[in-house]
Amino acid sequence: LLLIAVVVALGFLFYDPYRRFIERITFRYLGSEGLNSNQIIRNYSQAIARTLDVQQLSVLIAGTLSEMLETNRCALLLVSQQDDGRYKIEPIAGMGQIPREEVIFPAKDRFITLLSTEHQPLLQYDIDFNPVYSDINDAHGDWLNSMAMEGYVPISDGDEIAGIIAVGPKGSGLPYQSNELELMQTLADQTIVALQNARLYSVLNAQNEQVRLLNEDLVDQNEKLEIMDRVKTDFITIASHELRTPLTQVKGYADILAAMNEENALSREQTREIVGHINRATLQLEGLITDMLETSQLDVDEMRLTFVKTRLQSIIKLAMEPLIQALRERRITLTQEGVDELPPIYADYKRLVQAFTKLLGNAVKYTPDGGRITVTAALIPSVDEEEEFFEVIIQDSGIGIDPKFHELIFEKFFRIGDPQLHSTGSTKFKGAGPGLGLPIAKGVIEGHNGRIWVESEGEDEQRMPGSAFHIILPVKPAEVEIEPIPELEERPSYLIG
Structure with missing residues (x-):
C-alpha cells in the first residue's frame, strides 16, 4: 500500500495522461464502492420523466x-x-x-x-x-x-x-x-x-401567463371603455344642468328687471342686487365654458405655457382666494407645511394657480363641514445634479376615493356618483361639477413635466379616510425658455385655521 501511495503522488507530477493512468491503476487496486449504474440510471429516468x-x-x-x-x-x-x-x-x-x-x-x-x-x-x-x-x-x-x-x-x-x-x-x-x-x-x-x-x-407557461395578463388588460380596457362611454352620456346630463341653471337665473332676473322697470318700481339698491345675481350666474356660465375650452386644448396639446420665476407660496395663496369664503362658511381648516421653505421655482404661475385651485376646490367639495385640508411641500433629494424636483401633497379628511377610480378621476368628464343626484355648487359638500377640474389640473402639471396621482384607501362616508393628491414638479423644467416677467408679487396670507 505504501508503494502504491508513492506511485500516486509521483503520478500527479507528470503529464495528464500519466495521471489518469495512475488513477485507474490506483482505484483498481485500492477499490471504490461499487456503483450500481443500471439501477441509478433506471431510478433517475423514472424521476425526470x-x-x-x-x-x-x-x-x-x-x-x-x-x-x-x-x-x-x-x-x-x-x-x-x-x-x-x-x-x-x-x-x-x-x-x-x-x-x-x-x-x-x-x-x-x-x-x-x-x-x-x-x-x-x-x-x-x-x-x-x-x-x-x-x-x-x-x-x-x-x-x-x-x-x-x-x-x-x-x-x-x-x-x-x-x-x-x-x-x-x-x-x-x-x-x-x-x-x-x-x-x-x-x-x-x-x-x-x-x-x-x-x-x-x-415557454408555454410564460406565453400562457402573457395571454392571461393580456386578457386581464383587455377586460380592464373594456370596462374602462364602458365606463367612459357612460361618462359621456352622463356629461351631457350634467353639462345641460350646469348650463341650464345659470341661464335660468339670468333669464329670471332679466324678466324681473324688465317687469319692475316697466312699473317704475326699481330702486338703485334693487337694480344693484338683481344685476349682481345676473353677474354671478354669468360668471358661473363663463367658468363652465372656459373649462370646456381648456379640456379641448388638452386633447390637441395646445396648452401654451409661459415660464417665469415665482414661488409656490404665492401660487397657493392665489389658488386659495376663490375658496376663502367657502372655507369659513363650512368651518374647514386649511393649513400649510413647508410651502414657504421652498426655493424659487420656474413655472407658468397662472396655469399652476388654475391647477391648484381645481385641486383645492376638489378637496373642499369632498371634505365635510368642520374637516381639515393640509398642503405639504418639500424638496425631493436629487439623484442627479441636472434637475431638482419638489413634491406637494394635498391631504383632506373627506370621504375618500375607491381605488378602482384612482386613475379614472383624471379622465375628462368622469365623476363619481349618480348623475341624477347631481347638484350645482362649486364648494358645497359633494357638490360635484361636470368632471373637468382634475383633468385640467393633470394637464397643467404634466405640461410642466410633472406627475400627479391620488392615494386613498377607499370611499367611506362614515370613517372619512380622506384622500391625498401627490404632485411632483421640477424646480426648473429642462429645455424651457424663461420669460423675462417680474416675479409674482407677494399677496397677503390667507392661511385658514
Missing part, C-alpha cells in the same frame, strides 16, 4: 449525483444559442450556493466547442492546466472559477447543446474516475428529452 420544471430537474440531478458521488454542489446550466451565434449560459442551482449571474460565451469558445462537438465531460483541472484552453478569456475564466465546480458534462441531442451538468468536488476530495464520468455522461444523455420538455413547458 415526471418533471416539467427546470428548477426541479436541476434538484433531481443534484440529488442523484450527491447520492452517487457524495458531492454537495451541483447546478444545471441552461445553454441557449443566440441569433449572432453566441451562447448564453444561465445557471439553475440544484445544490449549494450557486451564482445566478448569466454569461455570454463566443460561438467559437473552446469551453463550449469541446462540450458541444466532442460530447464528453470536461474537468476544471483541464481548463486550468491544459494549454488547449489557454485562450479562454479572463472574464469567462473568472466566471467558471466562481462556479467552483469540478466537472462539466454536456446535455446534447447530437446536433446542439441544450445544457450542461456542472458538478462540484466529491465529498471524499478524490478526483472523478473515468467510470464516474461515463456514468454522469449517461445521466446527461438521459436528461436531454426531459430538459427540452421542461424548457418548452416553461
Whole structure:
C-alpha cells in the first residue's frame, strides 16, 4: 500500500495522461464502492420523466449525483444559442450556493466547442492546466472559477447543446474516475428529452401567463371603455344642468328687471342686487365654458405655457382666494407645511394657480363641514445634479376615493356618483361639477413635466379616510425658455385655521 501511495503522488507530477493512468491503476487496486449504474440510471429516468420544471430537474440531478458521488454542489446550466451565434449560459442551482449571474460565451469558445462537438465531460483541472484552453478569456475564466465546480458534462441531442451538468468536488476530495464520468455522461444523455420538455413547458407557461395578463388588460380596457362611454352620456346630463341653471337665473332676473322697470318700481339698491345675481350666474356660465375650452386644448396639446420665476407660496395663496369664503362658511381648516421653505421655482404661475385651485376646490367639495385640508411641500433629494424636483401633497379628511377610480378621476368628464343626484355648487359638500377640474389640473402639471396621482384607501362616508393628491414638479423644467416677467408679487396670507 505504501508503494502504491508513492506511485500516486509521483503520478500527479507528470503529464495528464500519466495521471489518469495512475488513477485507474490506483482505484483498481485500492477499490471504490461499487456503483450500481443500471439501477441509478433506471431510478433517475423514472424521476425526470415526471418533471416539467427546470428548477426541479436541476434538484433531481443534484440529488442523484450527491447520492452517487457524495458531492454537495451541483447546478444545471441552461445553454441557449443566440441569433449572432453566441451562447448564453444561465445557471439553475440544484445544490449549494450557486451564482445566478448569466454569461455570454463566443460561438467559437473552446469551453463550449469541446462540450458541444466532442460530447464528453470536461474537468476544471483541464481548463486550468491544459494549454488547449489557454485562450479562454479572463472574464469567462473568472466566471467558471466562481462556479467552483469540478466537472462539466454536456446535455446534447447530437446536433446542439441544450445544457450542461456542472458538478462540484466529491465529498471524499478524490478526483472523478473515468467510470464516474461515463456514468454522469449517461445521466446527461438521459436528461436531454426531459430538459427540452421542461424548457418548452416553461415557454408555454410564460406565453400562457402573457395571454392571461393580456386578457386581464383587455377586460380592464373594456370596462374602462364602458365606463367612459357612460361618462359621456352622463356629461351631457350634467353639462345641460350646469348650463341650464345659470341661464335660468339670468333669464329670471332679466324678466324681473324688465317687469319692475316697466312699473317704475326699481330702486338703485334693487337694480344693484338683481344685476349682481345676473353677474354671478354669468360668471358661473363663463367658468363652465372656459373649462370646456381648456379640456379641448388638452386633447390637441395646445396648452401654451409661459415660464417665469415665482414661488409656490404665492401660487397657493392665489389658488386659495376663490375658496376663502367657502372655507369659513363650512368651518374647514386649511393649513400649510413647508410651502414657504421652498426655493424659487420656474413655472407658468397662472396655469399652476388654475391647477391648484381645481385641486383645492376638489378637496373642499369632498371634505365635510368642520374637516381639515393640509398642503405639504418639500424638496425631493436629487439623484442627479441636472434637475431638482419638489413634491406637494394635498391631504383632506373627506370621504375618500375607491381605488378602482384612482386613475379614472383624471379622465375628462368622469365623476363619481349618480348623475341624477347631481347638484350645482362649486364648494358645497359633494357638490360635484361636470368632471373637468382634475383633468385640467393633470394637464397643467404634466405640461410642466410633472406627475400627479391620488392615494386613498377607499370611499367611506362614515370613517372619512380622506384622500391625498401627490404632485411632483421640477424646480426648473429642462429645455424651457424663461420669460423675462417680474416675479409674482407677494399677496397677503390667507392661511385658514
